[in-house]
Amino acid sequence: MNVQTGFAQDVRVDFTGPYRHAINGALVDSAGSFEVFNPATDEVVAHAPNASRDQVEQAIAAAKAAQPGWAALSQDERGAYIAAYADALDAHKQELITLLTTEQGKPRHSMATTEVEYAIFWVREVAKRRLEDEVIEDTPEHTVKVAHTPLGVVGAITPWNFPVLLGLWKIAPCLVTGNTMVMKPSPYTPLCTLRFGEIAQQVFPAGVLNVVAGGNEQGAWLTEHPDIAKISFTGSTATGRKVMASSSCNLKRITLELGGNDPAILLPGTDYKPLIPTLFDAAYGNSGQWCIAVKRLYVHESLYDDFLRDFVAHAAEKTVGNGMDPNTDLGPIQNKMQYGKLKDLFADVKAQGLSVPLGGEIPDGPGNFVPITIVDNPPKDSRVVREEPFGPILPIIKWSDLDEVVRDANDTEFGLAASVWGPDRDTAIGVANRLEAGTVWVNEIHIHGIDIPFGGHKQSGMGVENGQEGLKEFTNTKTYMFRK
The missing domain is CATH 3.40.605.10 (Aldehyde Dehydrogenase; Chain A, domain 1)
Incomplete structure (x- = not known):
């Protein structure tokens, strides 16, 4: 190999095509x-x-x-x-x-x-x-x-x-x-x-x-x-x-x-209101099309009703549209294959009669646009809980028993990432230690770094x-x- 002694200083590329x-x-x-x-x-x-x-x-x-x-x-x-x-x-x-x-x-x-x-x-x-x-x-x-x-x-x-x-x-x-x-x-x-x-x-x-x-x-x-x-x-x-x-x-x-089916667990006493924008972005960023998105959000029963109301209100303010529009918060689903899978999942949510306080209907028209959708406390064996949707749909699930919610969070073939949110750091870390995932965040999420290893379990x-x-x-x- 001819090893160069210098580097190209003025690299020019025409982005209009052709592509080779x-x-x-x-x-x-x-x-x-x-x-x-x-x-x-x-x-x-x-x-x-x-x-x-x-x-x-x-x-x-x-x-x-x-x-x-x-x-x-x-x-x-x-x-x-x-x-x-x-x-x-x-x-x-x-x-x-x-x-x-x-x-x-x-x-x-x-x-x-x-x-x-x-x-x-x-x-x-x-x-x-x-x-x-x-x-x-x-x-x-x-x-x-x-x-x-x-x-x-x-x-x-x-x-x-x-x-x-x-x-x-x-x-x-x-x-x-x-x-x-x-x-x-x-x-x-x-x-x-x-x-x-x-x-x-x-x-x-x-x-x-x-x-x-x-x-x-x-x-x-x-x-x-x-x-x-x-x-x-x-x-x-x-x-x-x-x-x-x-x-x-x-x-x-x-x-x-x-893939992943990442759980987030909100512990009792959590001051959740400042967290809603963060949790929304963690679930719906890139229109939910990322492996480490929050895909199951477990909220303690003492917070559940108020949290659901406030989370729905925040999500309802967001706009799904063309990514070139500066007013767009979430873009389309990237391809027809994934768009079709989401249409099938949405049809199942409707057929099961699950409560959907926001979204739920995928409109016809050009573009792979899927509305921001929230499913209210679906059964743990429902598809929207068991499967990785890879789209802008999130089940929010009520829990009361800590051992049970940890079992439910771990009851999946996936083990990519998870997060725990709570007022007491030691308690939250104790829960994090019990979760089967390659990365677990406590009172933060989606923190990465060049020197931080990232990989999945299971x-x-x-x-x-x-x-x-x-x-x-x-x-x-x-x-x-x-x-x-």
């Missing part, structure tokens, strides 16, 4: 393409290239050829490239924000801006992180040292709900630890990823970061390929099971960040992202022993 794969430092067309829709209007906004089998093979081969030279660079040298990539992305921040709203639907002035800015910040910060060798034993006679060596080529498959953040969340730690990557974005939201793949070709050495677009077929080519050493996947639990099975062909390392995933543990997920542990 990024393979081995070049932009590549495909014979076939697929339509990309604006979920607020149902209009086709672009055509994305549909990678052939040969193009996926070329991307993997390029990453494999580039990896030894990339790994031979020092961590500081790789970090400098990644920092330059953050600068190049930042130069196109406004275009990325607009494109994100166009293909994903989230409001440009809020969620889309936050996602892009946070993702670029994340890349810049991860560029500074290092994995140092660990000395386990060092005596006059003997030394034991543990090093963390690159895996090789990583295949990354990203979802449609946070395509920019979760894409860059994978790229930066993968590259800083000496691996190369082939990334495939969701076919519902490929455009931003193709653009930051294009930007990468002007910053990194050829083959270090490759981006190919397509659907399930292209994803399977990555997971099955013997030259892919690791798959980093974010998506549904059902698809995660398929990824895990497919990756077993050569015992790939895998990181799976999957069927919410395998492995962790972020922190030193997340960096190590992209490495092999290698133990050296020296007799002096």
Whole structure:
């Protein structure tokens, strides 16, 4: 690999199209393409290239050829490239924000801006992180040292709900630890990823970061390929099971960040009124389309009636609309598949005769718009409680017995995150300790950090992202022993 000595200082990209794969430092067309829709209007906004089998093979081969030279660079040298990539992305921040709203639907002035800015910040910060060798034993006679060596080529498959953040969340730690990557974005939201793949070709050495677009077929080519050493996947639990099975062909390392049905528990005596905006955003942010959204809200019976009244009043003030409208609070559902699943769930809520103090009827018309919906104290075995809706619908559930509500909160195949809210910190922490989840927040929610590990329990995933543990997920542990 020809290691560059400088970086592109003026990275220019035309965001209007056409869109191409990024393979081995070049932009590549495909014979076939697929339509990309604006979920607020149902209009086709672009055509994305549909990678052939040969193009996926070329991307993997390029990453494999580039990896030894990339790994031979020092961590500081790789970090400098990644920092330059953050600068190049930042130069196109406004275009990325607009494109994100166009293909994903989230409001440009809020969620889309936050996602892009946070993702670029994340890349810049991860560029500074290092994995140092660990000395386990060092005596006059003997030394034991543990090093963390690159895996090789990583295949990354990203979802449609946070395509920019979760894409860059994978790229930066993968590259800083000496691996190369082939990334495939969701076919519902490929455009931003193709653009930051294009930007990468002007910053990194050829083959270090490759981006190919397509659907399930292209994803399977990555997971099955013997030259892919690791798959980093974010998506549904059902698809995660398929990824895990497919990756077993050569015992790939895998990181799976999957679904969730996250509970939030309000303890008696909680001063809930200041928390309502936070809890609303935690449940309905991105129109409920995130794995760590509050999806079951358990409120103690002493607070329940007043809380429900005030929460409904707050939610009723919010606006669902086109994400390009600055008055929009929540955008549309991103794709017709998920929109159809929500229509089916809403029909079940209606058929079961559940109490719905807000929303409940999905209107006809262009765009995948679903109203903010609250379900009042549904039975614990109802679908709206048992399933992950991935949309703007929230069951609020009354509880009286602490042991029972903890059992109910844990009674799920998922274990991604949870939160506990209460006036006494020690009591709330005691409840948090009993919850089966990879992350539990107490009197706060959705706090993340570059150095904070994130991963799920049970069927919410395998492995962790972020922190030193997340960096190590992209490495092999290698133990050296020296007799002096």
